[in-house]
Amino acid sequence: MHLVVIVLVSLVGIPAAFGQGVTDHRIWLGAGVDAGLGPRVRLGAQQQLRLGVDAGFDETHTQLEASFRLADPIRIGVLYRFAVTDLENRHRFGVDGRLQGRFGDVTASYRLRLQETTRPSRNSDQFLVRNRGTIAVQVGHHVEPFISFELHHQLSPKAEYREFRVEIGAAWRMSKKIELEGSYMFQTESNVDVPETNHILAAGLTYHFGNLRKGDSDPGSHD
Numbered sequence: 001m002h003l004v005v006i007v008l009v010s011l012v013g014i015p016a017a018f019g020q021g022v023t024d025h026r027i028w029l030g031a032g033v034d035a036g037l038g039p040r041v042r043l044g045a046q047q048q049l050r051l052g053v054d055a056g057f058d059e060t061h062t063q064l065e066a067s068f069r070l071a072d073p074i075r076i077g078v079l080y081r082f083a084v085t086d087l088e089n090r091h092r093f094g095v096d097g098r099l100q101g102r103f104g105d106v107t108a109s110y111r112l113r114l115q116e117t118t119r120p121s122r123n124s125d126q127f128l129v130r131n132r133g134t135i136a137v138q139v140g141h142h143v144e145p146f147i148s149f150e151l152h153h154q155l156s157p158k159a160e161y162r163e164f165r166v167e168i169g170a171a172w173r174m175s176k177k178i179e180l181e182g183s184y185m186f187q188t189e190s191n192v193d194v195p196e197t198n199h200i201l202a203a204g205l206t207y208h209f210g211n212l213r214k215g216d217s218d219p220g221s222h223d
Contacts, residue, residue: 021188021195025053028202035209040069048204059085063092073100079115092117098218105138109218127155128162136171136219145170146183146219160191169202171219179206181219 027050034044044065050058061084067077074097081092094115101108113130129152136146145168152163169183185200 021197023197023199024055026058026198026200027051027053028200028204030202030204032204032206033209034065034206042067046204055086057086059083074098075100088119088121090118090120107134107136107138109134109136111218124157126157129153129155132165134219142173143170144173144219148219150223154191162189162191164188164190165223167202169219177208179208180204181206 028048029051030046030048032044032046034042036042042065044067046063046065047060048063049060052058061081063079063081065077065079067075069075076097077095079092079094079096081090081094083090083092092115094113096111096113098109098111100110111130111132111134113128113132115128115130117126117128119126130150131153132148132150134146134148136144138144148165148167150163150165150167151161152165154160154162165185165187167183167185169181171179171181173179181202181204183202185198185202187196187198187200189195189197
C-alpha cells in the first residue's frame with residue numbers, strides 16, 4: 001500500500017517538474033510469439049498497434065528479437081524494429097543487457113539498452129540509452145503484477161535527457177503456452193519543442209513455443 005501511495009504522489013508531481021506541454025491518451029495493442037533454442041537462446045517476434053484516443057493512428061511496428069543467457073542472472077540481446085508512423089517509416093536497431101535477481105516470490109531486474117532509430121524526415125538518426133528497473137511479484141501460479149521505471153537519455157544528435165516512464169501492470173499465464181499482459185503507463189518528455197505527457201493503456205498476448213524458464217519473460221517489455 002505504501003508503494004502505491006508513493007507512486008501516485010510521484011505521478012502527480014511529475015508534470016509540474018517537467019513543464020507544460022501536450023497531454024494525450026493512447027492505446028497500445030500487441031501480439032507476439034517466442035521460442036527457445038536450447039536452454040540459453042530465445043527468439044521472439046512482436047507486432048504492435050499504437051493509437052491516440054484523440055489523434056487516431058500513431059504507429060504500427062514489427063519487432064524481431066534474439067537473446068542469450070550468459071548465466072542465470074544475466075541475459076544479453078539484440079533487436080530490429082520496422083515501424084510505420086503517421087509521418088514516416090523508421091528502422092530501429094538495439095542491443096541490451098539484463099541483470100535479474102529472484103528473492104522468493106519477488107523478482108527484481110535491471111535492463112540497459114542502446115538503440116539507434118532512423119528518422120528520414122530529420123536527416124539524422126537518434127541514439128538513445130535506456131535504463132529500466134522492474135519489480136514483479138508472483139501471486140499464485142498464474143499472475144505476476146509488476147511495476148517498472150525507465151529513463152531515456154539521448155546521445156546523438158545532442159546529448160540530453162529525453163523521457164521518463166513508469167508502468168504498472170500484471171502478466172497472466174492463461175495456459176502453459178499463452179500469456180496475457182495488461183498495464184497502465186505514464187510517459188513524459190523533456191528537452192523537445194512541445195513536450196508530451198501520455199497516459200497509455202497497453203495489452204499484449206504472447207504465445208510461447210517450448211518451455212518458458214523463470215527469468216525468460218520480461219514484464220512490460222512491449223516498448
